[in-house]
Every structure is written in structure tokens, then in C-alpha cells.
Amino acid sequence: MKKIFLTVLTTVGFLAQAQLIHFGVRANALFSTSSSSWKDISNTAKGAFQNPKDATGFNVGLSAKINFPVTSFFVMPEIYYTNYSNKISYSSPAVPEQNGTVELSAKTNRVDIPVLLGYNIVQPLSAFIGPVFSTDLSGKNTFKDFKEEEKKDFSVGYQFGANLNLSNFIINARYEGSLSKDQRKFVNSVSNQEINYDNRPSFFIVGLGYNF
Numbered sequence: 001m002k003k004i005f006l007t008v009l010t011t012v013g014f015l016a017q018a019q020l021i022h023f024g025v026r027a028n029a030l031f032s033t034s035s036s037s038w039k040d041i042s043n044t045a046k047g048a049f050q051n052p053k054d055a056t057g058f059n060v061g062l063s064a065k066i067n068f069p070v071t072s073f074f075v076m077p078e079i080y081y082t083n084y085s086n087k088i089s090y091s092s093p094a095v096p097e098q099n100g101t102v103e104l105s106a107k108t109n110r111v112d113i114p115v116l117l118g119y120n121i122v123q124p125l126s127a128f129i130g131p132v133f134s135t136d137l138s139g140k141n142t143f144k145d146f147k148e149e150e151k152k153d154f155s156v157g158y159q160f161g162a163n164l165n166l167s168n169f170i171i172n173a174r175y176e177g178s179l180s181k182d183q184r185k186f187v188n189s190v191s192n193q194e195i196n197y198d199n200r201p202s203f204f205i206v207g208l209g210y211n212f
Helices: 002-017 038-050
Strands: 020-034 057-067 073-091 101-122 125-138 144-152 155-168 170-180 185-190 194-198 200-210
Touching: 020 038, 020 073, 020 170, 038 200, 057 101, 057 200, 073 125, 073 194, 101 155, 101 185, 155 200
Parallel strands: none
Antiparallel strands: 020 057, 020 200, 057 073, 073 101, 101 125, 125 155, 144 185, 155 170, 170 200, 185 194
16 A cells, blocks of 8 residues: 555656646536536526526535646546535425425535546647546435435536636636436425435536646
């Protein structure tokens, strides 16, 4: 184990000295979007810039960019703490004043680990794509008479997007979709009504970063 640790440190030190690896911090806002189509993403992006307070959540984390020698390709592993609320509408005859519809809001805290393959298109623009592995940190949610009975702790998604490098500052925009469902179930303790939903929504993500 000690030899492996020293090998990793030596490799990272060599890459840093050769300016093939860069570390940075990131902070992003998350906006729910319905699909990966250009129309939906562009509409969500427009709304995000017009009304940034409509963000569903946020994440903060660390990023590394490892450039391959000679080529324009790079690998970009990242780690984030992510927080967001997922809203679900359900029918309930007990609330006729709202036409029988109630909105349930489930909060999620998770650790996200994107592993992205990128390409430096032209300075200062780069693009990337890859999977994101997520581990849920949340306890079971409760909302009025509803309690979360079933939840998954691990799910997988994907991301694609672009970075704009302005000196050491990074402007980042990306789309995140799901490859596996984060299936949840809420049960009403009074009526036994069940609500099943996927707690891994799609996001348009935009934010800022700084490379050291």
C-alpha cells in the first residue's frame, strides 16, 4: 500500500511539473430540465440566466484535468457535494381547493463523482462527456402525512458539456441525465396512498471554477 501511495504521488508530481495536470474548485447551480434535446436545454438555460433564483439546487467540489501528451484529449475526474429538491405532483381528493393536486418536495444530499473524457477544441474552449456515479447521503424524507419507505443509495448518470477557460477562471455548462433510476416510494400514514417516483431528475448545470 505504501508503494502504491508513493507511486501515485510521484506520478501526480511529474504530471504537475510537466503542466499536464491541473486542480481546481467548482461551484454550480442546478436547474431541472425535461430532456437532453437542444430545445429543452436551451429553454432551461435561458430561464436560468433570466431567473437564477429558480435553481433546483447546487453543488460544490474539486476537479482535476489530466491532459494526454501530444494530443488534445484529457480526462477530468471530479467530486461534488450535491444538494437539490425534487418536486412531485400527486392527486389527493382531500384537497378540493387545489383541484385535488398536491406538490410533494423531497430533498436530496449526495456525493457525485463524474469521470469525464474531454477534448480541447480551440483555446479557450473544451468539451467533455462521461458517466457520473452518485451516492445518496440523505435519510428518509417525510412530507406532511407521507413517509419515504424505499430508497436507493447508488445510481449512475451521464454528463456532457463545455468549459470556457479565462486565465485561471472556468465558466462551466453541462447537461446531466440518468442511466439508472433512483426509484423511491412515499406512503401516506393515514390513507396508505403510495407515490412512486424517480429521484434522479435531469439537470442543466452552470457555474464557475478556479484552477490553481
